Amino acid sequence: MMVKICGITNREDALVAVEGGAAALGFNFYANSPRYVTASQAQRIVEILPANIWKVGLFVNEPPERALDIAAQSGMDILQIHGNADEFPAGIRLWKAVRVGAGFQFAELDSPQAEAFLLDTPSETLHGGTGRSFDWKLARGAPRKVIIAGGLDETNVRQAIEEAQPWGVDACSRLEAMPGRKDHLKLACFLKAALS
Numbered sequence: 001m002m003v004k005i006c007g008i009t010n011r012e013d014a015l016v017a018v019e020g021g022a023a024a025l026g027f028n029f030y031a032n033s034p035r036y037v038t039a040s041q042a043q044r045i046v047e048i049l050p051a052n053i054w055k056v057g058l059f060v061n062e063p064p065e066r067a068l069d070i071a072a073q074s075g076m077d078i079l080q081i082h083g084n085a086d087e088f089p090a091g092i093r094l095w096k097a098v099r100v101g102a103g104f105q106f107a108e109l110d111s112p113q114a115e116a117f118l119l120d121t122p123s124e125t126l127h128g129g130t131g132r133s134f135d136w137k138l139a140r141g142a143p144r145k146v147i148i149a150g151g152l153d154e155t156n157v158r159q160a161i162e163e164a165q166p167w168g169v170d171a172c173s174r175l176e177a178m179p180g181r182k183d184h185l186k187l188a189c190f191l192k193a194a195l196s
Contacts, residue, residue, distance in 0.1 A: 001168060002023045003024070003168065003194045004022065004168060005171060006035075006058065006170055007179075010180075013181065013182040014048070017182070017191070018050065020188050020192070021195050026056045026080065029067070046074060055076045059080070059082065064088045064089065067081070077093060079093065082097040089113075094114050094115060095117065096111045098120070099120060099122040100119045109143065117142075117146050118146075119139050133150050137164070147169065148161075148164050152169055153190055154192070154193045157193050158193055
């Protein structure tokens with residue numbers, strides 16, 4: 001199971017996530033997010049991480065040239081795109097975010113350049129980090145790699161994995177002591193549950 005911890009804003013949280021077995025860490029470059037980091041802030045965290053940890057940059061409707069520039073400056077391996085993924089060039093590692101409502105169909109996983117699809121709960125105002133779940137069974141049998149996000153913590157991640165059978169899981173807001181700061185006990189418990 002590929003486990004990603006999103007909303008990383010500091011070195012301490014990053015190291016606890018890595019020690020607990022996370023394969024990927026997410027850095028939010030969306031300025032309206034309470035977990036927003038600049039390229040230089042992210043780079044200072046990235047420089048202490050093992051090379052085998054995927055660094056994922058989250059972008060919301062960011063022009064591709066600007067997103068690629070930020071990703072290069074900060075040392076990102078993968079771009080997680082909310083909104084305009086199909087504007088990005090082929091040949092980069094890209095995860096496309098898809099909002100899963102009641103009418104979700106696998107036809108929505110249609111982006112040829114996407115390596116994987118991050119499935120999250122719809123929200124009027126937020127692009128991830130809502131703390132709310134969707135019906136995980138809707139993702140089961142997906143023809144492409146999917147990552148389940150939205151409302152995951154140590155109490156429900158095993159159920160999400162069993163119901164969706166995803167390639168990966170992603171957690172953020174339910175593992176926090178406050179926006180942008182992880183609760184290290186919740187984080188460790190989540191990783192143990194997800195990887196058991």
